[in-house]
Amino acid sequence: MATVTRRLGRHWYAWSMVAPVVIVLTVLVLVPLGRGLYLSLTDANESTIGRTIGPNHIPSTYEFVGLDNYWHVLSGAEGHFYQVLTWTVVWTIACVVLHYVLGLGLALMLNQRARFRAGYRIMLILPWAVPAFVSAFAWRLLLNGDRGIVNQALASAGLSGVQWLADPLWQKVSVIAVNVWLGVPFMMVALLGGLQSIPAEQYEAAEMDGASAWQRFTYVTLPGLRPISSTVVLLGSIWTFNQFPVIFLLVGGDAGADSQILVTYAYRLAFAGVRDYSGAATYGALILLLLLVFAVVYRRRLAEQDSSLRSR
Amino acid sequence: MSLTVVEPTAATATAAPVARRRRRGDRSRAASIAYHAVMITASAAAIFPVLWILYMSFGDADAWANPGEILSNPVLSNYANVLRQPDGFPTWLANSLILAAGTTVVGVLIAASAGYALSRMRFPGHGPLMWSFLITQMFPVAILIVPLYNILSALHLINTYAGLVLTYCTISVPFCAWMLRGYFDTIPAEIDEAGRLDGLSPFGTFWRLVVPLAKPGLAVTAFYTFLTAWGEVAYATQFMTTPDKYTLAVGLQTYVGQFKAEWGAMTAASVMISMVAAAVFFLVQRHLVSGLTAGAGKS
Structure with missing residues (x-):
């Protein structure tokens, strides 16, 4: 008891400052997470979950079914999991690689002294300033199969247009292109900040030693960017894996399972057709598990690389 | 960042043509053109969709099918x-x-x-x-x-x-x-x-x-x-x-x-x-x- 009082005395400032965040996260993230995990072990759907219709309250009738849902999904009986997972992984890798490469390229260019640099920077950041849902609708108009400007431009160049948002393959190309358009500015700004924090002396020293531009890039720039790169790549992968508005608003309405990623697929399970709450929760739990494994492996890799760099 | 530019001495100046030493970050003319070409292309790709929506918003309700007509008849009806x-x-x-x-x-x-x-x-x-x-x-x-x-x-x-x-x-x-x-x-x-x-x-x-x-x-x-x-x-x-x-x-x-x-x-x-x-x-x-x-x- 005495230790509790003592610890309370010493730490109450800290605890009271983090308390609001902890309470909000507990009530609105941890509790729903626990309930969501529980739902994934039941057969809850539209007809078995408790609901209130007018003055009448209908109690829940769903039952605990153990790991049945997971078995159903993972054994392939549910039919879409592996297909959706494969596409989600392809989508995430393609988007993050393109975000990073394009973002780094533009950041390197913006980091050089040049005329109009401030102007370029403002224009290049613009896609970030526009809310994603607005951009998604804007691109739907641009990519419209019959009248969209993209197809009209192709037609005037003598090429035949493409059903960007209807054809399964082009749908995938479109969602990646739009997401790259949306995501590059964040990477660019973050990496530009990283570039500016690399001391100029390191470049001067490398130049004195006769390092070529490419050597300066690989031996000074990339290692200098490492702390920021590792964070933005990790966050970027998680955000892209869970990217909701682009796919939901661009193709979500009328697409089959073709270009759905796990998150939008699970959302549709919960809110379209017969509402399959337990199925959606199962998908949610699997997404969370995949991301956790990814984050742990990623950070462990980084730590290993760091220690091997240091021992060299 | 202080970089001293080496002034061309009389000796090197007479041994023309010697490329003037460039400050790091300065570019040749060709590199400069390439730089601006890439930046202009990237900026255009970034702002075009936004500008296009802005342009389309000045058409009437059905103008999206015929974007060319907006230019001659911009309206604020939307x-x-x-x-x-x-x-x-x-x-x-x-x-x-x-x-x-x-x-x-x-x-x-x-x-x-x-x-x-x-x-x-x-x-x-x-x-x-x-x-x-x-x-x-x-x-x-x-x-x-x-x-x-x-x-x-x-x-x-x-x-x-x-x-x-x-x-x-x-x-x-x-x-x-x-x-x-x-x-x-x-x-x-x-x-x-x-x-x-x-x-x-x-x-x-x-x-x-x-x-x-x-x-x-x-x-x-x-x-x-x-x-x-x-x-x-x-x-x-x-x-x-x-x-x-x-x-x-x-x-x-x-x-x-x-x-x-x-x-x-x-x-x-x-x-x-x-x-x-x-x-x-x-x-x-x-x-x-x-x-x-x-x-x-x-x-």
């Missing part, structure tokens, strides 16, 4: 139509503004106090809290949305501003607290100690000394929080059930649905929505680089 809708765009705009402003105030306040505690104090629960901030980023909307709906309806917060503000805080606060902790780390602890010596409480130090110094970091988190709330789709679509509570993200979906395509209204609404977001964005954008890296570099 804006007039959109602004006149009862329980339409003006209501959604007000709802989104209330939600985004509310989320920003609540979210930044609690994220800043948590970030400060994490930066300055060592207390039991420090490590797990940092981890939980990272892990919350991974929570897919799919697993949370149904239970969250149940909890909010038990608290009678479905179809209310408060319910959605709290929900949005769960999205933005972990990232903001993480980033602000990094930002507070860059403010020397001596400032806090000076404040304590002058008799300020830890809260007073935080509020009177550290918060004013952390303005760039706070601006970035405020901006991030505002835009998160302004652009959120999934929760708003399910939690706001009547048109008088729709946010812009929900309302815009009603323009372009399965059975109709009011592209004219959509473009005009998009332009107005983007203008608010862009105004907020450009207010803080000069802080973006410093604020973002100070936080993101720490992990």
Whole structure:
């Protein structure tokens, strides 16, 4: 008891400052997470979950079914999991690689002294300033199969247009292109900040030693960017894996399972057709598990690389 | 950065033609042309979709099918139509503004106090809290949305501003607290100690000394929080059930649905929505680089 009082005395400032965040996260993230995990072990759907219709309250009738849902999904009986997972992984890798490469390229260019640099920077950041849902609708108009400007431009160049948002393959190309358009500015700004924090002396020293531009890039720039790169790549992968508005608003309405990623697929399970709450929760739990494994492996890799760099 | 340019001496000057030594960062003419060509192409790709929507918004309701005609006959009828809708765009705009402003105030306040505690104090629960901030980023909307709906309806917060503000805080606060902790780390602890010596409480130090110094970091988190709330789709679509509570993200979906395509209204609404977001964005954008890296570099 005495230790509790003592610890309370010493730490109450800290605890009271983090308390609001902890309470909000507990009530609105941890509790729903626990309930969501529980739902994934039941057969809850539209007809078995408790609901209130007018003055009448209908109690829940769903039952605990153990790991049945997971078995159903993972054994392939549910039919879409592996297909959706494969596409989600392809989508995430393609988007993050393109975000990073394009973002780094533009950041390197913006980091050089040049005329109009401030102007370029403002224009290049613009896609970030526009809310994603607005951009998604804007691109739907641009990519419209019959009248969209993209197809009209192709037609005037003598090429035949493409059903960007209807054809399964082009749908995938479109969602990646739009997401790259949306995501590059964040990477660019973050990496530009990283570039500016690399001391100029390191470049001067490398130049004195006769390092070529490419050597300066690989031996000074990339290692200098490492702390920021590792964070933005990790966050970027998680955000892209869970990217909701682009796919939901661009193709979500009328697409089959073709270009759905796990998150939008699970959302549709919960809110379209017969509402399959337990199925959606199962998908949610699997997404969370995949991301956790990814984050742990990623950070462990980084730590290993760091220690091997240091021992060299 | 001080680089001394080697003045060409008489000897090298006579041994012409010697390439003048260039300052690092200077480019040859060809490289300069290539630089601007790449930058102009990239900038065009970045701004074209936005400009196109702006252009389309000046057509009449059916102009999207014949964009060429807009140039000869620009009208503002889309804006007039959109602004006149009862329980339409003006209501959604007000709802989104209330939600985004509310989320920003609540979210930044609690994220800043948590970030400060994490930066300055060592207390039991420090490590797990940092981890939980990272892990919350991974929570897919799919697993949370149904239970969250149940909890909010038990608290009678479905179809209310408060319910959605709290929900949005769960999205933005972990990232903001993480980033602000990094930002507070860059403010020397001596400032806090000076404040304590002058008799300020830890809260007073935080509020009177550290918060004013952390303005760039706070601006970035405020901006991030505002835009998160302004652009959120999934929760708003399910939690706001009547048109008088729709946010812009929900309302815009009603323009372009399965059975109709009011592209004219959509473009005009998009332009107005983007203008608010862009105004907020450009207010803080000069802080973006410093604020973002100070936080993101720490992990």
